[in-house]
Amino acid sequence: MSSWSLLVETYFRADLIARFAPEIAKAMLVTVHLAALVVVSGIVAGLALAVVRSFQVRAINYLIVIAVDALRAFPPLVLILLFYFGLPGLGVVMSAFQVLWLALGLVLAAFAEEIFWAGILSVRKGQWEAARSTSLSFGQTLAHIVLPQAVRLTVAPLTNRTIGVTKNTALGGVIGVPEILSVASTGQSITGNSTPLMLGALAYVLLFIPLVVASRWLETRFAWRRV
């Protein structure tokens, strides 16, 4: 067999493509669903934490900083296994999908909090002072003056980080969530052929290339600059 036909036979067998394409497509939906949940809950939680932090209550801020640091230091897979195997012992029963959502959502929230906080810090002090001196309250200043400027600064780093965290949806296979990688590698073991895995890789490329292109565009559009 020539090396070319060996390659086709191993990675692009037509009958296996036909057989697994629908399954991979279904798995793509699981991945997208999970990613959407993680992105929305993670970013909202991160923004909420950054806002809480800006009130500068010392005890609360220590708690936030410690939690955020810890979440940035743990490999996500450690968290996933910890929740998956540990929480049932405490009487908290979650599906594998929910465990994945919780773990990745927490990780994204931690990174998002750091990014939003850096954004808030980088808004000039004069902006705060000017707003407060026109008799806006602290909350109004934060909501209408500071956050709009801060969020603009965070777009590029936040997009990159979000893409990074959503890639970890591929860890779902370890605890049995039927996302792309898990379906693809199961397909490979069943058929003894790498075509399903190649399909899985293509599915990821299909999902992430638009994101990467979008992030390139965002990066040039909202480069991390002081306003």
Added chain:
Amino acid sequence: MEALIHDFFNIEVFIRVFPLVLNGLGMTLLVCAAVVPLGLGGGLIIAFGMQSRRRILRIPIMLQVDFFRVPPLVLLIFIYSGLPFIGIRLSPYAAVCVAFLLNTSAYYGEVYRAGLESVAAGQAEAARSTGLTKLQTTLFVVLPQAVRNVLPDLISNTIEVVKLTALASVVGLPEMLYSSDMGRAMTQNASPIVLAAAIYLLMLWPVVRLVSRLEHRLGH
């Protein structure tokens, strides 16, 4: 509360699995020792390649950078269990190193590229006009400033590499997470994973703090 201590902070279990987890830590460090320096070097090559004026050089590198940014676990499984079908069989350690190296040098490459772009063109022009060669200009004038400008990103990417090594457990490399998960199965208790988490925290917390400091300083 008692259940919490028994399931997550069980001293007896900690003592029992400690040697096992420590062995795993050794393997984790071994992977990092290969991937971090090679990734830093590979990233630099990629960054310079992307700046090249020759399309033949630039386009494959850009494609490589985009392609190898698929989720690292996908790349790892592909290299570990997909390549043997065409006769390339790697040990778990080699597969992990190759996969993470391809992935992480793409990221380091992007970071360096941002750094190189942040150095004003006048710097290189001035250096060249004082008679420095192209290589000297790059090494002694442009690169040091570029690296300084993106230092937080380089360090934070290195943290990501260390965390990435936990994925090696999926292909059976006995690094720290794999060992502690074995300990969990052995003792039917989640404490070994807590132990591994604590060691990761101990290793990475100072670095996370450092990055956070550097980033906030840049923000100001």
